[in-house]
Amino acid sequence: MSPVTALTIVGAGPAGASAALGARAADPSLEVTLLDRADFPRDKSCGDGVAPHVLDLLEGVGVTGLLDDREPVTTLSLTRGGRGVERLMARPAYVVPRTVLDARLVEAAQAAGATLVRHRVRDLAELDEAAVVVGADGAHSVLRKALGQPQGATALAIRGYAPTPAGHEGTQRIVFGGADGADGRGGPQPTYAWSFDRGDGLANVGYGELLRDGHRAPTKARLLARLEELLPGSTAGGTDWVGHHLPLSTAHWHPADGRVLLVGDAAGLVNPMTGEGIFYAVATGLAAGRAAAEAIAAGDPASAGRRYARATRPILARHLRHTALASRLCRSGRVLDAGLRASARDQRVFDDLVELGLARGRITPSLARALATSYLAPTR
Numbered sequence: 001m002s003p004v005t006a007l008t009i010v011g012a013g014p015a016g017a018s019a020a021l022g023a024r025a026a027d028p029s030l031e032v033t034l035l036d037r038a039d040f041p042r043d044k045s046c047g048d049g050v051a052p053h054v055l056d057l058l059e060g061v062g063v064t065g066l067l068d069d070r071e072p073v074t075t076l077s078l079t080r081g082g083r084g085v086e087r088l089m090a091r092p093a094y095v096v097p098r099t100v101l102d103a104r105l106v107e108a109a110q111a112a113g114a115t116l117v118r119h120r121v122r123d124l125a126e127l128d129e130a131a132v133v134v135g136a137d138g139a140h141s142v143l144r145k146a147l148g149q150p151q152g153a154t155a156l157a158i159r160g161y162a163p164t165p166a167g168h169e170g171t172q173r174i175v176f177g178g179a180d181g182a183d184g185r186g187g188p189q190p191t192y193a194w195s196f197d198r199g200d201g202l203a204n205v206g207y208g209e210l211l212r213d214g215h216r217a218p219t220k221a222r223l224l225a226r227l228e229e230l231l232p233g234s235t236a237g238g239t240d241w242v243g244h245h246l247p248l249s250t251a252h253w254h255p256a257d258g259r260v261l262l263v264g265d266a267a268g269l270v271n272p273m274t275g276e277g278i279f280y281a282v283a284t285g286l287a288a289g290r291a292a293a294e295a296i297a298a299g300d301p302a303s304a305g306r307r308y309a310r311a312t313r314p315i316l317a318r319h320l321r322h323t324a325l326a327s328r329l330c331r332s333g334r335v336l337d338a339g340l341r342a343s344a345r346d347q348r349v350f351d352d353l354v355e356l357g358l359a360r361g362r363i364t365p366s367l368a369r370a371l372a373t374s375y376l377a378p379t380r
C-alpha cells in the first residue's frame with residue numbers, strides 16, 4: 001500500500017507533527033500521513049530547551065497541558081570569561097528530553113487524526129501522488145536537496161546527560177567561549193557550552209560551534225574537550241553523547257512557490273545566536289499544515305507555497321533579519337560582553353535578548369541603545 005495521502009508529511013519531529021496538527025485543525029476531514037524513518041519514541045540530539053512560546057503555539061491548535069508534569073526552568077545564566085548575568089526569565093522554560101517531547105507531539109497529531117507510518121523517503125518522486133508534501137525531515141533533508149535549495153551556515157553540537165551539579169537546579173547555564181580568537185585558537189566564534197537542568201537530577205550538557213568552509217569538522221573528542229574547558233566537571237558521569245548538525249537561519253528566507261513546503265530544520269531555520277530550532281519548527285509546521293489544508297480545499301494545491309509564504313512573513317521576516325545581525329555582532333567578544341553587562345544592569349534588556357534568542361523577538365530600540373551605551377562605556 002502506498003503511504004501517500006493528499007497531505008503527506010515527511011518527518012515526524014516537532015515540525016512534522018505540528019504540520020499535521022495545523023492541517024487537521026484547519027480541515028478535520030483532511031487525510032494526513034506522517035512518514036518517519038524512525039519508530040517513536042526516538043531520540044534526537046538537542047539541548048532539549050523548550051521556550052514557553054512553543055506551548056502558546058500548540059494551545060492554538062488545542063494541544064494543552066503538554067508539559068504540565070515537567071519541572072519548569074526559571075533562571076538563565078549567561079557568562080563569558082567568568083563574568084555575566086544570572087536572572088529569572090520573564091516566563092519559565094522547560095528542558096524535556098526529545099524522547100519525551102517528540103513522542104507526545106506525535107501522539108497529539110495522531111489524536112487529531114493524522115496517521116503515522118514508518119517509512120524512509122529517498123526521493124521526492126515517491127510522493128508524486130500527494131497533493132501537497134511537507135518536508136519536515138530535519139537538518140539533512142532529502143526534500144530540500146530534491147528542491148535544489150542551498151544550505152546556509154551550519155553549526156555542529158554535541159549533547160549528553162550528566163548529574164546536575166548542586167546549586168544549579170532550575171537553571172539553564174550558557175558559557176560563551178572566547179570571541180575574536182581570544183581563546184588563542186583563532187577558531188570559529190562565538191562558541192558556547194551549556195548545562196540545562198532537566199528537573200529530575202540530570203542536566204542536558206553540550207557544546208557547539210560554527211563549521212567553517214574549508215576546515216575539517218571538529219571531532220567528538222574535540223567537542224567534549226571544549227565542553228570540559230568551558231564548563232569544568234560537566235562531562236563527569238555523562239552518558240548518551242550524540243552530535244548533530246544545526247542548519248542556521250540567514251537574514252532572508254523565502255519559501256518556494258508550489259506544492260512542496262519545507263519546515264523546521266529542513267527549511268534551515270535554527271537561530272544563529274542560540275541554536276534554538278524547536279520554536280521555528282512548530283511555528284512553520286503549523287503554518288505549513290494550515291496552508292496545505294487551505295490550498296487542497298480550494299482545489300489549488302500549487303497555491304500552498306504562496307499561502308505558506310504569506311502566513312510566515314509576519315512571524316519571521318523581520319525577526320530573521322534581526323537575529324542575523326545580532327549573530328554577526330556576537331562574533332565580536334566586545335559586543336558579546338557589552339550585551340552581558342547591559343543585561344546584568346537591566347532586566348528589560350535581558351528579557352529582550354531572551355526573546356530574540358528563543359522565539360520571534362527583535363533588536364528593540366531600547367535594546368540597541370543599551371548595547372551601544374554598554375559597548376562605549378569604559379570597562380574595569
Ligand SMILES: Cc1cc2nc3c(=O)[nH]c(=O)nc-3n(C[C@H](O)[C@H](O)[C@H](O)COP(=O)(O)OP(=O)(O)OC[C@H]3O[C@@H](n4cnc5c(N)ncnc54)[C@H](O)[C@@H]3O)c2cc1C
Binds near residue numbers: 244281
Ligand atoms: C546539540 C543540539 C542542541 C540543540 N538544542 C536546542 C535547544 O535546546 N532548543 C531548541 O529549540 N533547539 C535546539 N536544537 C535544534 C533542534 O534540535 C532542531 O531545530 C529541531 O529538532 C528541529 O525539528 P524538526 O522537526 O525540524 O527536525 P527533527 O527534530 O530533526 O525531525 C526530523 C524527523 O525526520 C525524520 N527523517 C529524516 N529523514 C527522513 C527521511 N528521509 N524519511 C523519513 N523520515 C525522515 C527523522 O527521523 C526525524 O524524526 C539543538 C540542536 C542540536 C543538534
